[in-house]
Amino acid sequence: MARNVKRASSRRIILKTRVIITSARHRRALVWAATILCILPARPLLALDPHKSLTQYSRTFWTQQDGLPQDTIRAVIQTKDGYLWLGTDEGLARFDGYDFVVFTKANGDLPSNSVTSLAADTDGSLWIGTSGGLAHYRDRRFQTYTTKQGLPDNNITMLYADHADTLWIVAGVNLCRLQSGKFQVFAPGTNLPVTFMRTMREDSQHQLWVAGFTGIGKLIDGKYIPVLDAAELHGELVSSLLPDDHGNLWVSGNDGVLLRSPNGHLRRFGAADGLPDPFVRVVWIDRDGNVWAGTNGGLARLAGDRFVSLHTGADSDREQVRCMFEDREGDLWVGSNDGLSRLRDDVFTAYGKTEGLPSDEPNTVFQDSRGRIWVGFHDAGLMLFSGGKPHIYTTADGLPNNEVYSIREMGDGDLLIAARGGMVRMHEGHFTRFIPTDPLARINVFDAMEDWTGRTWLATAGGLLELRGQEFIKVVDGGAMLASAVVTLCEGQDGALWAGTLGKGLWFIQGQNRRLYTTADGLSSDQVRSLHQDDDGTLWIATFGGGLSSLHNGKFQNFTAQDGLLSDNVAKITDDGQFLWLSTTRGICRIAKDQLRDFAAGKRKRLNPIDYGVEDGLRSAQTAPSYPIGRGGERMADGRIWFTTSRGLAVFDPQGRKQTRLAPIVHIQEMTSNEQPVDLLHRVRLEPGSQRVRILYSGIHLSAPERVRYSYKLDGVNPDWVHHGARREINYNNLRHGTHRFTVRAELPGGPSAEESLSFDLLPWFYETTWFKSLCVLALVAAAWAGYWLRLRQIRYRFSLVLEERARLAREIHDTLAQGFVGISSQLDAVAMCMPDESSPARKYLDMARRMARHSVTEARRSVMDLRASVLEGQALGAALESGSRMWTAGSGVEVQVDATGPQRELPQEIEQHVLRIAQEAVTNALKHAGATRIAIKLHMEARKLLLRIVDNGRGFEQKDVFSSLGGHFGLLGMRERAERLGGELHLASQPGGGTEVEVMVPLP
Secondary structure (H helix, E strand, O other), X not given: OOOEEEEOOOEEEOOOOXXXXXXXXXXXXXXXXXXXXXXXXXXXXXXXXXXXXHHHOEEEEEOHHHOOOOOOEEEEEEOOOOOEEEEEOOEEEEEOXXXXXXXXOOOOOOOOOOEEEEEEOOOOOEEEXXXXXXXXXXXXXXXXXXXXXXXXXXXXXXXXEOOOOOEEEEEOOEEEEEEOOEEEEEOEOOOEOOXXXXXXXXXXXXXXXXXEOOEEEEEEOOEEEEEEEHHHHOOOOEEEEEEOOOOOEEEEEOOEEEEEOOOXXXXXEOHHHOOOOOOEEEEEEOOOOOEEEEEOOEEEXXXXXXXXXXXXXXXXXXXXXXXXXXXXXXXXXXXXOOEEEXXXXXXXXXXXXXXXXXXXXXXXXXXXXXXXXXXXXOOOOEEEEEOOOOEEEOHHHOOOOOOEEEEEEOOOOOEEEEEEOEEEEEEOOEEEEEOOOOHHHHHEEXXXXXXXXXXXXXXXXXXXXXXXXXXXXXXEEOOOOHHHOEEEEEEOOOOOEXXXXXXXXXXXXEOOEXXXXXXXXXXXXXXXXXXXXXXXXXXXXXXXXXXXXXXEOOEEEEEOHHHOOOOOEEEEEEEOOOEEEEEEOXXXXXXXXXXXXXXXXXXXXXXXXXXXXXXXXOOOOOOOOOOOOOEOEXXXXXXOEEEEEOOEEEEEOOOOOOOOOOOOEEEEEEEEEOXXXXXOOOOEEEXXXXXXXXXXXXXXXXXXXXXXXXXXXXXXXXXXXXXXXXOOEEEEXXXXXXXXXXXXXXXXXXXXXXXXXXEEEEOOOHHHOHHHHHHHHHHHHHHHHHHHHHHHHHHHHHHHHHHHHHHHHHHHHHHHHHHHHHHHHHHHHHHHHOOOOOOOHHHHHHHHHXXXXXXXXXXXXXXXXXXXXXXXXXXXXXXHHHHHHHHHOOOXXXXXXXXXXXXXXXXXXXXXXXXXXXXXXHHHHHHHHHOOOEEEEEEEEOOOEEEEEEEEOOOOOOOOOOOOHHHOOHHHHHHHHHHHHOOOEEEEEEOOOOOEEEEEEEEOO
């Protein structure tokens, strides 16, 4: 499936309303009526609040420049997976809030690029009607139906999916339905007496309403029941039907909107009833009961018994609305000849010139003790907004200037108004001017207030002044430097006066006690913009360049953007008891006071505020518009908080409408390996050498996709969630082969979240596979075994040579040296027999020679025995031990018992020789040194080792230094050396009077 992805950018505009009124007086009255209506308590849990004027919805536009294949939107719908689908004259577009993905005939997806209608199935699939046939999109694949598959006509003009998942189709002039894979046609003139079918809808009772050129009726059990005939329609060309939950039927066509009540009463709405154009292509009722009409002149909403239009009146703004759809979040999507637009109800309600304000540049807002709301403007004076007859006061009414900085109330109910050029006191609509005599102070009075003692204070460019009667007393000198200007005032709970300056810090005045706090004392910035003291006595200080400061018990604590605040430029602090609302140059920042206290106490490392911007209904994120001061927020008696922005007022109602916050629907949209696309329809198996893996994902939240934040993790790589901000792709390099599971989470700040996972296999190179490694291990083992076997063979061969040489030497000694000594001994015996006189000196030397000869014969025979163990010839080791032990103990009277167990087999000659000599040495020691009377020899053979144990009942000995040459135990030392030469071990156990035990373990090949 080929596709074309286009990055979408949106354009957000301020709506303007055209109301068709005959006179200016009535026009102004209607504007004010709508304005007052908007500040009444709103109904909860609504999608598009009917109490708001149309201009107070935010509207965003997308066109071909933003990624649409074409600007004429003929159909719009949302599928179960959250995607928004758009039918245009140049193909089908899918929208996730960020990008448009385009499907066309050229890509092989559609039978025609002209998409006329869309229908969403409950299984999440999408039906697409085109001028060339029907297409079905499911599991990322398209299937096409034409007349070859049973359609009566390839020209599809309408699709509708009812509650039973039956698809109804208007193909040509025919109505048909697709059920269980089969088409059933209702042809005009037979079972459907309505010619040229146009549209159909299902009511709450699951009855189908159909409309054509000849009337409107119901289709019940396949039978047509007429309701309105052509005469009652006055020949109107019906474009859409909409039955509501109250039994009413709304019909739109080329002659306005027709309302049929359950009792059959008809009411027609036309241009005289507020419709911007009589040709109404679509009528829609949202989940809150708002009735919308899409006309050739734009969008309109029914208010009472009239429609109110979004159309501005200029022909260039006349959009031809073709379709509407309300998404799962309650936003209204509008398709027209000019592209796609979205109407959204926001957190904040906006007021500007469009809603009746004299200016879009308010400086300050204030509610007096009588509940009246006053607004001071940068360029339009003072306005009584609510709580009385709306009225605007300007210099013509007594203000010194139309730029108003602050509004406060005196103890007697009069208002103190600080403005450019002076201060005025307002009593029952009449102004009394107070103009400072100081030239600098006269330029700007930024703030004015009356303290609890009745003294009046003025914050001016010339410093802090006190008004006594008609005389101004300078308390703090501002000087010629603008930075020394006093711009804001606050009275403490103890009666002290706090005065913030433009750039010199914070003044504390109590009686004659005065002190200036600056950054040297811990203040975050010397540019103070507003002050607020809460119930626990903490003084909160809004600064420019230093964020928020607090002063409690004489100690400053600072909170900045580095700590988590939205901005370091804070113009105004508004306290609702639990939260502080900070008006900044980047939007509104709401932070819990408990968070601030915990941060100050070191209990948390970072602040986590909730930030509000344009996406929440602010027409401008600049909520600190007035310079050099800010009066951006004020909490009213009803709990609402009013903010000033550079484009009007914004009102937050904590008790008002609760925005439905659904978790984003998460999709892993695309995966590439080494920059090549990967098929996600089946189990993902990446080829060996996939060094660069890229995964693209999206959390569908069409209302405000820019607020979605993402986290991800890859099992085995990321042990915990990695916060990725608003980025919607991740790259992995040089992943290890194996099975991986990637999980992405999309969440709204402070709201719900959702996750999606993708498992994939990264195939290994052949040398990384288990079988290859196993073969390598086997090869190494085989090579080691072969090396060992060759080495053992070599050792055996060399040992056989040694044995052959020893045998040869034994033979030579026996045949030469030993036989020679025997001959000499015989000759000496013969000579001795010839010398009977045994006392002669000659006989004495002869006998000595005879003894030496016999000794030499004995030593020769012993050497032969050491070189060659004759007892091993022709018999196994066990038998050799038995015969040898009898020979070693012959004539001693010692009882010897030999026991051989296990499989007896022929062993290498070296092992047999050494084991036999160890046994011989142990038996000889028992005879000569231990005085043993009983010796037990046990030989046990296993497949891989040999065990020899020799136990006697002799006198035993101390084991200290028994294997040391210094102890003189050369026999024992030789026994151990023989065992170690064979790779074995020798253990000796003995104690005085307890006999001796020798145990030898030798590994066998």
